[in-house]
Amino acid sequence: MTATDDTARTTEGVVVRDGVRLAYRDHHPGGAGGGGTRPPVLLLHGLAGHGGEWDATARLLARAGHRVVALDQRGHGNSERRPADTSRAAYVADAAAVVRELGLGRAVLAGQSLGGHTALLTAAAHPGLVAALVLVEAGPGRADPGLPGVIGQWLAGWPVPFPSREAAVAYLGGGNRPVGEGWADGLERRADGGLWPRFAPEVMVSSVAENARRAFWDEWAAITCPVLAVLGEGSRGGIVGAEEYAEMARLLPRLRGASVPGAGHDVHLERPGVLHRLVTGFLTEALEGGTTER
Numbered sequence: 452m453t454a455t456d457d458t459a460r461t462t463e464g465v466v467v468r469d470g471v472r473l474a475y476r477d478h479h480p481g482g483a484g485g486g487g488t489r490p491p492v493l494l495l496h497g498l499a500g501h502g503g504e505w506d507a508t509a510r511l512l513a514r515a516g517h518r519v520v521a522l523d524q525r526g527h528g529n530s531e532r533r534p535a536d537t538s539r540a541a542y543v544a545d546a547a548a549v550v551r552e553l554g555l556g557r558a559v560l561a562g563q564s565l566g567g568h569t570a571l572l573t574a575a576a577h578p579g580l581v582a583a584l585v586l587v588e589a590g591p592g593r594a595d596p597g598l599p600g601v602i603g604q605w606l607a608g609w610p611v612p613f614p615s616r617e618a619a620v621a622y623l624g625g626g627n628r629p630v631g632e633g634w635a636d637g638l639e640r641r642a643d644g645g646l647w648p649r650f651a652p653e654v655m656v657s658s659v660a661e662n663a664r665r666a667f668w669d670e671w672a673a674i675t676c677p678v679l680a681v682l683g684e685g686s687r688g689g690i691v692g693a694e695e696y697a698e699m700a701r702l703l704p705r706l707r708g709a710s711v712p713g714a715g716h717d718v719h720l721e722r723p724g725v726l727h728r729l730v731t732g733f734l735t736e737a738l739e740g741g742t743t744e745r
Contacts (some may be wrong), residue, residue: 475523498564501649502522680706682708
């Protein structure tokens with residue numbers, strides 16, 4: 452275990468499920484909300500991401516009294532680099548195992564992009580483990596046969612190894628420094644002196660195979676906990692369109708939604724303070740206000 456001297460203490464640990472190593476960062480409550488009486492939160496990053504990209508949001512939530520666990524999902528970060536199983540079910544089982552192993556009880560699940568999709572499926576499959584759900588730029592989606600090819604081409608285009616952190620920030624952020632910093636934090640320096648991704652591209656491609664084949668509307672309709680959907684702007688890379696959101700709201704009438712002007716797909720990196728306020732406001736209303744089911 453390691454710790455950092457912040458108002459809300461942070462430690463690191465590992466859960467092993469079916470032989471797969473799952474690394475996490477555990478942000479313990481501190482600051483004004485140090486009593487830790489608010490529900491714990493499990494944060495799930497997107498494809499090719501890492502748990503550390505949630506640090507800014509996690510610290511804010513921990514200072515408000517939440518225990519916050521940010522998981523490196525399988526195939527990502529410091530977790531198992533090449534797991535044999537990259538199915539959606541495996542990702543869901545990992546999230547459920549972390550909630551149970553760390554004693555989080557009924558946790559708030561919050562995820563961005565593919566991590567939001569994992570959180571959505573976990574809420575549907577394990578309602579007893581999930582008190583509330585926060586989706587950041589994520590939804591049930593649609594069948595997209597071309598998705599694996601798009602992901603493969605995107606990752607193949609990365610000019611790795613990056614010769615410096617600044618070069619990585621510039622490329623990965625595309626001029627958006629907070630996004631570039633967040634992605635660069637997920638790189639590792641190898642013996643050749645360069646900075647490399649902490650994932651295998653083929654694992655990333657296989658991780659979206661099921662999303663290429665079908666949408667997940669049945670799972671969405673099965674969710675019983677309160678849900679907040681936080682969206683970026685389509686012009687800046689937001690991926691949940693108006694039609695998808697309208698169907699999400701039709702199937703879950705009590706869905707709460709918020710858009711973040713000026714933010715794109717990586718809302719958690721671009722506007723962590725805004726995201727924190729949206730999440731805490733939602734949880735206060737949905738859980739402390741007594742609205743716990745649709």
